[in-house]
Amino acid sequence: MTTETISGTASATGRPRRRRWITTLIWILVTPPAAWAALRTAGWDAGFRWIQLVAFTPYVAGASVAVALLALTLRRWAAGVAGLVVVGVFAGAVLPRAFADAPAPPGGTPLRVLAANLARGEADTKAVMNLVVRLKPDILALQELTPEAAERLEAAGIRKALPHMIGEPTPGVWGSGIYARSPLRADQAALSYGNFRQSLAVVPELNLEIASVHPCAPRFDYKAACWAQGLRALPKAGAGPYRILAGDFNATLDHAIMRELLATGYRDAADATGQGLTPTWPQQGWEPVPGVTLDHVFADSRIAVRSFGAHRVPGTDHRAVFAELALPGTAR
The missing domain is CATH 1.20.1270 (Substrate Binding Domain Of Dnak; Chain:A; Domain 2)
Known part of the structure; x- marks a missing residue:
């Protein structure tokens, strides 16, 4: 008991x-x-x-x-x-x-934008050119564009498809450039923080301003301020010319600074088409971490977003991003 x-x-x-x-x-x-x-x-x-x-x-x-x-x-x-x-x-x-916005109304002037980080200029030039031929972008925004990469693109015929260029090819990770079908004008110098050059260009024919986005990567403590400065320096949406920001933002929509930028009047093309969780970095095998969405095409709210896609490019740790947009006005 x-x-x-x-x-x-x-x-x-x-x-x-x-x-x-x-x-x-x-x-x-x-x-x-x-x-x-x-x-x-x-x-x-x-x-x-x-x-x-x-x-x-x-x-x-x-x-x-x-x-x-x-x-x-x-x-x-x-x-x-x-x-x-x-x-x-x-x-x-x-x-x-993960859910698309309401379909944009038909009409407008079609505009195709492609952006790619070339990983110190080491991305496969043939793959980049294949995307240009297949997707037929009107604008190509490149990051980490080196003089050697620019020369390879020239030799591969980039100017036949996109004859106009503004940018600063630079050794290492700091260069950028914008290629376009229509004439470009540089209204101001590239945004430069921590040696990262974010090219800016105006397409007068379309009343359009575009930036090849690439702020400092926040890999180290001392880069955090440069990262924030580079993002805050980007043109805000609103009155004036139509604006597009395209490239490697080194940030996702979970960063407050990105939401602040969107709040000025931009739409993220991936988010608008229900593909906002599509990872763009790192490509398989580059880094032992899950994929995240660092590469974007931001279009101001006056611009319709038709489609979005991310495309693999050998030789770089980023996927290229492509958006089909439409500017207000009569189709060309």
């Missing part, structure tokens, strides 16, 4: 202790995505580590669903409800990118 009583008491004592440990573990799992969602919602873009991490928000959003389901399955109701709130916050931030 005594033995049975002692055994039953020990068993009863062990069960609450085990339940407490499970509850504690569940809260430990819920807390990081909750903190992540709070920081992302607050628009905190401070510290280069967070700038890097926030790009992976869609993956944390997916993990938060699993955590909430686990909490509910184990009947940890408070943690489960907290987990569902976190899931809701992430859903509101991430899911709209």
